[in-house]
Amino acid sequence: MGVRDRIPRMKARAFDLAEDRARQEWARAVVGRWNAGLASDELPLWSPSLRAALLAGMPFLEVLCPACVTIGAVDLRRVDRHPEAAVASLVFGLTCSRCGPSAPMPRLVGLHALPASRRA
Ligand SMILES: [Zn+2]
Incomplete structure (x- = not known):
């Protein structure tokens, strides 16, 4: 601790922050592409991981x-x-409670920062 290591520590911290920001932007791009795929007629052949969704803030x-x-x-x-589990893999446990045991498989709509009730 002291004056000698202050500047290297500041540089390392700035590098870490820039790396975190880049990783978050990348995760947001991944989630954005997935959401766009779900909104289109052709469903995506892949799904982001839980970690990507959380990292993206969605x-x-x-x-x-x-x-x-x-x-x-x-x-x-x-x-x-597990954080690397695919978001789409959760669909099997998400049957509708209103429709009971014979509920059809739910359709994924997308990942969001807030639920629909709080976005409006
Ligand atoms: Zn239902």
């Missing part, structure tokens, strides 16, 4: 029940899965 996965047309949101920060 922890809310919205799903649509095709039977009752209800949209729900799952906060990925509360999901206990």
